[in-house]
Amino acid sequence: MSDYERIRLVILGGQGVGKSCIINRFLFNKYCNKYRSTVEDLYNKEYDLGHMTLKVDLLDTAGDMQFPAMRRLYIATAHAFLLVYSVTSAPSFSSIKQCFEEIRENRTDYQDIPIVVAGNKLDLTASHKEITIEDVTEWVYCELPKLRVKILECSAKDDINIKEIFRNLLSLSKLIPKNDTTDVSTGLKRRSSAYVSATSKGKRRAESPLPEKEKPSGSGTGMSEGNHLAKPRSRSLIRRASRKTKQQIRDAQVDECNVS
Structure with a gap:
């Protein structure tokens, strides 16, 4: 395995199911019950796994279908998916079924892509629950072909199974062992797409202080004895x-x- 690897995790699901709440609980150990519509939020995490450095991009997406071109791009570039529904909403379960159909239509390798199906708002099940874990299990294992998938229920509010979501995604991606004890919640940074673009350009400028035409060539007169740059x-x-x-x-x- 290489010393460096990067993967992109895309979070999909309907509006108001708590996708952003799961991310915020995982990254910052915070919870806010005020709803804010998301268009695109990008986060970055680095894992030092000893034998390699793993960089994970987490993309929190919109819960509606207003941006079909963006959704197709998300799906096409993803290495793993988190499908989020609310255990208190049957329509939200239908939404992740639609999300999976989008994945199947746009990715010929969908059977090999790691997927975690997470039912959020487990804290509300004492008074109200419309989707059981058995309903999801029947859909995944009976109606769908063989997938690299894990099903679990969680609560962003009460911090139940949040770390397990991301641990399972890394485990399904075969990047960490199933019983690995790595703290998956450390080392995360929030970055917007514009920030990532700007910092990457700045990094390239810092690493390459000379313009391209002034850079010494490996076979030209810019090399001295011993292949050291003059x-x-x-x-x-x-x-x-x-x-x-x-x-x-x-x-x-x-x-x-x-x-x-």
Whole structure:
């Protein structure tokens, strides 16, 4: 396995099921019961697994179908999916069925993609529950073909099974063992898409202080003995050398005139 690997986790589900609440509980150990519509929120996490560094992008998506082109792009570029429904809402369970159909239509390798199906709002089941774990199990294992999938119920409010969601995703991705004790909630950073783009450009500029045309070539005169990059000549030195060359040319022209 390589020393560095990056995967993208895409969270899908209907409106108001608690996708953002799950993310916020996992990242910041916070919960807010005020609903805010999400268009796109991108988070980044790094795991030091000893033998490799794993970078995980978590993409929190909109719960409606207003942006079909964006949804197709999310699905096409994902390495794993988290499908979230509310255990108190039968329509939300229908929504994740529709999400899965989108995955099946857009990904020929859908049977190999890690998927976790999570039923949120477990804290409300004492008074109201419309979808049981048996309902979800019957759909996944009886109606669908063989998948790399895990089913569980959770509560973002009471912090029930939140870490297990992401541990199972990494386990299904075969990036950590099933019984691994890595703390999956550490090292996370929130980044918007614009921030990621800007910082990546800044990093490239920091790593490459010279413009492309001024970078020394591996086979050109910019290499000294031992394949070490030669230090760039200062502009003042170049200007002095240029003035000296021009003076030599003028002196040579004067000498030629004197001889003739």
